[in-house]
Amino acid sequence: MKKVIEASTAVALGVKLCEPGVIPMYPITPQTHIVERLADYINDGLLSSEMIHVESEHSAISAALGAEAMGVRTFTATASQGLALMHEILFVVAGMRLPVVMAVANRALSAPINIWNDHQDSISERDSGWIQLYVESAQEALDTIIQAYKIAENRKVLLPVMVCLDGFTLSHVYEPVDILKQEDVNKFLPQYNPLFKLDPKKPITMGPIGFPNTYMEFRKQTHDTMLDSINIIKDVNNQFKESFNRSYGNGLIETYKIEDANYAIAAMGTACSTTRVVVDELRKQGKKVGLIKIKSFRPFPKQEIISCCKNIKGIAVIDRNISLGNEGALYTELRSAFYNQNKKPIIKGFIAGLGGRDITPDHIKTAFKKIENSSDTEWLL
Amino acid sequence: MIEIRIHGRGGQGAVTTGQIMAIAAFYDNKQSQTFPMFGVERSGAPVQAFARISDEKINIRSQIYNPDIVIVLDASLLETVDVTSGLKEKGTLIINTNKKPSDLNINRNFNIRTVDATSIALKIFGRPIVNTPMLGAFSKITKEISLNSLTKAIDETFLKTKGKKIAELNKKAITAVYNQTK
Known part of the structure; x- marks a missing residue:
């Protein structure tokens, strides 16, 4: 079904179709419409995610980390200073190999204070270990959210994904978007089945100290995985094309x-x-x-x-x-x-x-x- | 492709005008795009919204500098904002006012059209809601979107969020302005 909707709504609909269990949210311009729509869906009984209204972006990403470690599909969204405030935890999420998906409505960083678009916020998180995908249309935003979960949760990847859309210049634009059917998305994106999770019945430790004799191996492993994810991103793009007759180049x-x-x-x-x-x-x-x-x-x-x-x-x-x-x-x-x-x-x-x-x-x-x-x-x- | 700029004041619903226009154009099997003047909105301050309507896929994502059509929701803006800025030669300027085009002192080569949407809105809503009624004038003058698609777009926008009564009043106001526009 094609409808004229805001790109932020397209992101929210993409997230809704992936049915995350937990969505920690903290508003910041120009991202706010995304989490507002998600809060609407939860309020209207259209989405059964648990919404956690946190007190900062640092808490939003920390809550996402915790939920994902419990083996639950998680989403959050942010921009600009919010992403900068998440900086510390971004590396932890990637290092712990937690496949969180986050939308970033790209916005400039202060000072001077500026609420408008550029890519400085996500580019400054280049080395955090997150896969970064940049989109150019509302349709691509919706489609890429769905692809992002499939890439992130692939057991050969298990890395978080940032879906970056230009703040205002895309996030606030209304245009025609093909909204996918839930049953088709369910076929494309299976339920999240975590490899490891925190469970009191089967206790494990996640994110412990890495001494000098192991830390570099962890870093190399994550780096190698990031390079290998190139093929998974291509695969997911191809599978998306088979399922929905739409693709974005080779995915990369x-x-x-x-x-x-x-x-x-x-x-x-x-x-x-x-x-x-x-x-x-x-x-x-x-x-x-x-x-x-x-x-x-x-x-x-x-x-x-x-x-x-x-x-x-x-x-x-x-x-x-x-x-x-x-x-x-x-x-x-x-x-x-x-x-x-x-x-x-x-x-x-x-x-x-x-x-x-x-x-x-x-x-x-x-x-x-x-x-x-x-x-x-x-x-x- | 035609490019449209909508002038209003914060709270008048210029952004909604663009949204309903884009939805209606899509019902008419056209491609459409709409976005607000990006920034911080303040009630009563001059605001702008933009729209593009095309038979083909719209790729361009820069702002609109040379619109084909300008819609002015509030004639008091004529005193403070250059609403004709960048408007193409022979472009259409649609203004909500009870004055005649010749009384506006815009001595340029534009197709200037006026409609007293405020009076119609006061009769129908009991309040000066002009953002949707002005779409009736836009439809009649430019023929870029049909009245039928406009009423569908009103339903899509208002039925769920504002209820049937509001949707019906909006459709009534749009139709009244459409009929009154020459």
């Missing part, structure tokens, strides 16, 4: 008109949608340009990106974040991916859309024009 990256392109624009989130429009426009002018949408930022799909760039001379990377003192995060990652390749495209970084600054077709066109020239980071203001 999605390309548009890249096959015969000489130049590519690489971006994440809603900037990709606007880039599609610009690609169409530039193609009409005879420019051979395409889009590389990086959906999975962690794990970073190096090989997949390299494979689709065989004939690419230049890549313009749009970063909605800045690693102060260096450059945009996606730019760093992309250049690193090509370092050992014999044939390297020119790669240029562009900082755009910070703190809610609109990313317009003109910005993307400017970035395209500049990849034919030098190679330093520039700001699109």
